[in-house]
């Protein structure tokens with residue numbers, strides 16, 4: 001085992017991890033406003049990718065136009081989900097909302113299967129498959145692009161949460177009743193968080209669709225994305241980024257050592273171990289907010 | 296009761312009944328008037344229906360599956376019974392809810408920003424904040440720390456400041472003295488009085504601490520079991536023997552009364 005190989009594993013792991021972060025950012029956005037992990041984020045990601053395909057391959061639009069247009073459509077869909085489904089549940093126990101998101105995920109998967117079928121399709125972003133050489137290191141270009149998108153979204157959302165609208169969203173996450181009492185529209189805020197998460201789903205769907213093709217398997221990203229979000233602390237965008245890098249590195253380096261021992265499949269085991277250990281040892285994750293004891 | 300002619304009331308509540316979950320009748324025909332620019336107290340023990348009365352006025356009832364089943368509420372002459380809570384804030388009614396409830400993970404400064412009405416310019420918001428920090432200098436010192444770690448008194452000040460950002464013409468406060476040391480209660484009530492005088496803001500103050508409340512208001516209502524049982528000037532109430540016995544700490548039995556209601560009410564809060 002030489003150092004060049006090890007750093008190559010670590011760097012590519014970190015880049016893949018940032019792609020999980022991309023997914024996790026969507027989860028965090030919704031968690032911040034609703035205190036519920038959105039189990040439908042995988043379904044949304046898949047729908048995002050299919051909408052891009054429908055606009056580009058099927059309707060013939062160029063990708064540079066299809067992607068922003070898909071983002072607009074998904075933004076509307078996110079608002080629609082709040083209006084049609086979530087609003088009725090405001091004030092109900094969180095478990096009900098959680099079950100609703102699960103139902104929504106199943107619905108989105110069923111719908112995409114019915115409309116677009118089960119065969120895998122590909123999104124051609126035009127990113128070269130030739131690896132990039134960084135000194136002696138091989139690096140995947142598409143992963144680098146995806147990681148760049150994740151970091152850009154991270155910066156954008158960090159700034160957003162300092163704007164007045166962003167502060168109102170954080171207020172909603174803290175206390176619905178107090179928000180209503182000062183005239184904040186909780187419904188609108190929750191809708192906005194779903195809309196933003198749906199836009200993130202387009203970005204996630206396009207990048208991952210380019211890497212592994214667009215089919216039902218895209219929705220399974222939920223497992224890794226959720227692990228990253230939990231490790232990061234569920235309500236922390238910074239946590240999603242840091243945890244993504246950590247999980248990506250552990251997974252890639254760890255699998256290299258473990259796979260020969262267990263005969264493959266150790267990636268899933270590593271992810272599962274991280275999720276379970278986080279919940280057991282540090283339930284609020286790396287950067288999650290603690291509930292403050294009242295004075 | 297006094298019958299002298301006054302300026303048109305900013306708030307007029309007429310025989311209002313409130314039902315929770317369509318079965319629990321929490322207030323049973325409450326009528327209250329808040330004359331424009333005055334401070335009015337709503338007194339009563341735990342479970343009497345004070346908070347429910349405020350929620351009926353602010354519209355927050357809906358969030359607790361409550362509704363007005365009879366009567367009407369007029370604000371500045373307009374019937375608001377069907378108006379959404381967030382729109383009532385826009386009309387000038389702001390409710391500082393029970394238990395302080397600041398946005399704990401935000402700074403005090405962000406708490407104030409969060410309450411900014413739609414369309415308030417940045418400079419107007421900053422001017423508003425400075426005014427609030429002038430009223431509550433303690434908040435100014437801690438404007439960038441995390442609100443969840445402020446002391447109880449500071450949190451109550453922040454909750455009031457946050458309400459002021461919405462620029463209410465009627466400010467309603469639900470037991471702002473709860474759990475605070477007497478000197479803090481005095482400080483906060485003093486500031487409320489100042490705001491009332493300087494801005495002409497009408498105030499509806501819900502309190503169990505009748506002694507402190509009657510010092511700063513002009514009139515008070517006493518509510519028991521969902522009904523108004525007494526109404527008069529602060530002076531008249533202070534000298535009333537029942538009030539003295541039960542609410543100004545003069546007689547026996549007060550504690551038992553409160554304990555019984557308290558345990559009943561805790562169920563709803565959990």
Ligand SMILES: Nc1ncnc2c1ncn2[C@@H]1O[C@H](COP(=O)(O)OP(=O)(O)O)[C@@H](O)[C@H]1O
Pocket residue numbers: 315316319320321339340341342343344345346347348359559560563
């Ligand atoms: N959300 C609720 N659902 C059902 N009953 C409630 C609710 N809130 C209050 N109540 C009941 O309504 C009555 C009045 O309560 P409340 O208005 O909170 O009194 P107060 O503020 O004077 O202590 C009490 O009997 C209480 O148990």
Ligand SMILES: [Mg+2]
Pocket residue numbers: 342345346347393469
């Ligand atoms: Mg109360």
